[in-house]
Ligand code: HMG
């Protein structure tokens with residue numbers, strides 16, 4: 001452990017490998033008070049790729065007034081050419097967004113629905129049914145063009161306006177997203193209220209309605225410090241796609257009380273300790289988050305980043321242990 005790596009002690013019944021879906025540049029930076037310069041975003045994504053992440057959600061083609069932090073998508077996406085072997089999915093809410101993404105050559109998109117009516121209205125200005133109707137032609141065209149489609153589902157465990165969200169309601173919307181043709185679903189705990197038994201119950205309920213675990217990823221925010229326990233419950237259920245955000249950046253501008261996502265470094269520490277492969281170099285990843293913290297002017301909230309960068313000084317990229 002003195003070399004900055006966890007002791008490797010595998011546990012029974014867990015997947016051998018996990019694909020980390022890195023959301024820092026999108027879910028993280030969409031929530032920053034100030035807009036990060038395009039060049040810094042591009043460098044952030046290049047460093048994440050250099051640390052071994054193979055799926056990096058780059059930006060969103062949404063209305064620039066709704067998420068001004070990502071209004072530079074047209075400038076950023078072309079600045080990412082030449083990053084080899086890395087998928088760069090983007091968020092797309094409607095046909096206009098898809099048009100913009102396809103024009104730049106995006107090959108992976110994500111639509112983003114809600115299990116609750118209030119969040120659907122706040123995030124997409126539409127009811128749940130209207131938002132699914134908005135996604136239908138998007139998914140349809142993307143599939144015809146051979147583009148991979150992820151379907152996010154927010155508020156799967158609780159909603160700040162509606163409270164507890166019944167599992168049946170989540171399963172119903174998840175099924176409808178899947179019926180549209182989404183290749184994969186990502187179950188969002190947008191405000192971080194889930195606990196492990198709840199995760200297990202939702203995954204089991206999805207299986208009973210015909211959604212296979214292989215088509216499901218999990219997306220935990222860490223508001224109550226439950227994100228890692230929830231991830232462990234999902235791994236025990238067979239989930240192999242886990243969303244996380246470098247340095248624990250994040251939140252959602254349209255969800256009161258959403259804090260950062262599960263930090264990628266915290267996730268990698270646990271997975272490597274369990275002997276699960278990720279392809280990620282924890283030292284390089286930590287250095288990236290320390291570097292970005294320097295650009296943002298505040299330390300990363302990730303416990304692992306702090307532990308591996310004892311100097312704790314944002315920007316001191318060489319302070320981590322390899
Ligand atoms: P709207 O105001 O209802 O849009 O917003 P509209 O369809 O009525 O169109 C109004 C104008 O916007 C039109 O222009 C459109 O062309 C333009 P006008 O004719 O008036 O000049 N427009 C666009 N411009 C650029 N790009 C577009 C676009 N669409 C319309 N794509 C809309 C509806 C969906 C656009 C809006 O609500 C929106 O952009 N919402 C995005 C919200 C968002 O990005 N939230 C954060 C991501 S979700 C999240 O973080 C959760 C997640 O992490 C999982 C979890 O944690 O749970 C994924």
Ligand code: MG
Nearest residue numbers: 027190251252
């Ligand atoms: Mg999120």
